[in-house]
Amino acid sequence: MKRIFLWITYFFISLIFLLPFIGIFFNSMNFKMWGYVLKSKATYSSLLTTFLVVLMTMFINFIIGTPVAAFMARENFKGKIFIELLIILPLIIPTMVSTMGIQFAFIKLGLIETTLGVAIVHSVTTIPYYIQSMRSGYVTLNRDYINLGKILGANFIERFFKITLPMIYPSFLVGMSLVIIVSLAQYLVTFIIGGGQIMTLPILMMPYLVDGGVTNGTVYSVIYVVFTYFLVFLINQLVKKIYKRREY
Amino acid sequence: MEKIKKFIYIIPFFLYITFFFLYGLYYVFMTSFGYNRILTKSYFTLEYYREVIYSKEFYESLIYTIKINSIASIFAFILTIGVLFLVFISKRRGYFHTKFFQRVIEAPVFVPYLVSAYGVLLLLMRRGILNKILFKIGIISSIDDFVILTNDRYGVGIILTYVWKALPFMTMMTLPIVFRIDKKWDSLGKIYNLSDITFFKKIVFPLVFPTLSISFFIVLTYLFASFETPYILGVTHPRVLSVLVFDTYTKGSLDMRGKIMVMNILISSISLLFGGVMCLVLKFFTKFEEREW
Numbered sequence: 001m002k003r004i005f006l007w008i009t010y011f012f013i014s015l016i017f018l019l020p021f022i023g024i025f026f027n028s029m030n031f032k033m034w035g036y037v038l039k040s041k042a043t044y045s046s047l048l049t050t051f052l053v054v055l056m057t058m059f060i061n062f063i064i065g066t067p068v069a070a071f072m073a074r075e076n077f078k079g080k081i082f083i084e085l086l087i088i089l090p091l092i093i094p095t096m097v098s099t100m101g102i103q104f105a106f107i108k109l110g111l112i113e114t115t116l117g118v119a120i121v122h123s124v125t126t127i128p129y130y131i132q133s134m135r136s137g138y139v140t141l142n143r144d145y146i147n148l149g150k151i152l153g154a155n156f157i158e159r160f161f162k163i164t165l166p167m168i169y170p171s172f173l174v175g176m177s178l179v180i181i182v183s184l185a186q187y188l189v190t191f192i193i194g195g196g197q198i199m200t201l202p203i204l205m206m207p208y209l210v211d212g213g214v215t216n217g218t219v220y221s222v223i224y225v226v227f228t229y230f231l232v233f234l235i236n237q238l239v240k241k242i243y244k245r246r247e248y
Numbered sequence: 249m250e251k252i253k254k255f256i257y258i259i260p261f262f263l264y265i266t267f268f269f270l271y272g273l274y275y276v277f278m279t280s281f282g283y284n285r286i287l288t289k290s291y292f293t294l295e296y297y298r299e300v301i302y303s304k305e306f307y308e309s310l311i312y313t314i315k316i317n318s319i320a321s322i323f324a325f326i327l328t329i330g331v332l333f334l335v336f337i338s339k340r341r342g343y344f345h346t347k348f349f350q351r352v353i354e355a356p357v358f359v360p361y362l363v364s365a366y367g368v369l370l371l372l373m374r375r376g377i378l379n380k381i382l383f384k385i386g387i388i389s390s391i392d393d394f395v396i397l398t399n400d401r402y403g404v405g406i407i408l409t410y411v412w413k414a415l416p417f418m419t420m421m422t423l424p425i426v427f428r429i430d431k432k433w434d435s436l437g438k439i440y441n442l443s444d445i446t447f448f449k450k451i452v453f454p455l456v457f458p459t460l461s462i463s464f465f466i467v468l469t470y471l472f473a474s475f476e477t478p479y480i481l482g483v484t485h486p487r488v489l490s491v492l493v494f495d496t497y498t499k500g501s502l503d504m505r506g507k508i509m510v511m512n513i514l515i516s517s518i519s520l521l522f523g524g525v526m527c528l529v530l531k532f533f534t535k536f537e538e539r540e541w
Contacts, residue, residue: 020364068261092526225359
């Protein structure tokens, strides 16, 4: 008796969780809309822009975030708490605020309405996630492996790609997945810096969503979610393929 | 020299965050005090602060935001405990495998707020799916009978979306702990012959509570500046703070900048306050948790 009751509760909870998905899914079952969206050039160019922004964001995160993660996991120094605070500050203070502040500087630098400018703002938003997950990887890494690499004469870059990364690649994957998810979800900061010129997917979708009509919005939503999953899947497969194949 | 060499690791990050984050904050801060003005000469003034603090609109938005956020977070908090209890019972009794259920519950975490707000909108609006289903079954006699749940004054749609997004997050954070507890403390429960509910109340809940409260504060801080959901599901009059700022930003003229920056400063300060509380809670509970268990 109790078992059946639990089953029913489970079923209902799952249903509630899936309902909004089902709504989007059923409303998008309209081939005319799919045809319209898939034929329009804006869809593809926005997908490309989004991809470029995510790629640049990932690159910036990788270049800037990885050394800090390594350093923070290994060393203890005076003022560590200060750096710690700097790392989590973009999580606490909304990046909307700082973005409005740097907008003027971006105008002067010519970064406004450029893909690079958007990527920079996105990377500020995502860097705490990346650093935290990389850090948890670095904590588990034994330093002796690195020293061994040093003894064998591997240089800095070789040590990273051949020793460190293969060992902590799960954390790397988590970090990169988070970067992709968070970067793709940004609307406001993209709008402020992109000024409506840099058409990422959320910017393209927003007008369709606000009026609430069942227009192309549903189709774009499906594309959006699928694209997010696809990118996460892609990076997962890529890294796994590179590092799983070899025997370490 | 060796010491300086080490710090090369953090210098790029330090410069980057200073240029692109701290400088932005600094600019916002100075503009709110009347410096860096674009149109007129800049001088120190508290006029913007006075304007914002005395404006009814800001005050109403602030109250509205805090109300919606806290209701959503508290609901999510309570519901998470319910879900944890369910999972705990079925795991303990060995009824069935919870992996699939876990996957289902965690699914919304990876969906952007934009899409989830839209999904809730499609589901609950006047011509939405739920309404149509109820109409077909015959529970409501006409489509207009359906209560307004989206774009409503009280922000029901917003709260529902927030809960729908926050509950999976909280569950995701705490579920591993529940599984761990069950393994370790099961024998104790058997010795004392504790019923499921007492076991949950006396052992599971106190151990889960630290993580749960931390995720509660994370959600609270995050929702405070969340923009997409209230933008899609909200109404024009009681507006959430971030929407208010955005609207003033896009529609207002350049001399409104000072006011916007003051609002930004206030938003950041409140977020920082939440963050500070979060930090204290974290500190308090990590001591608590470090006792062996």
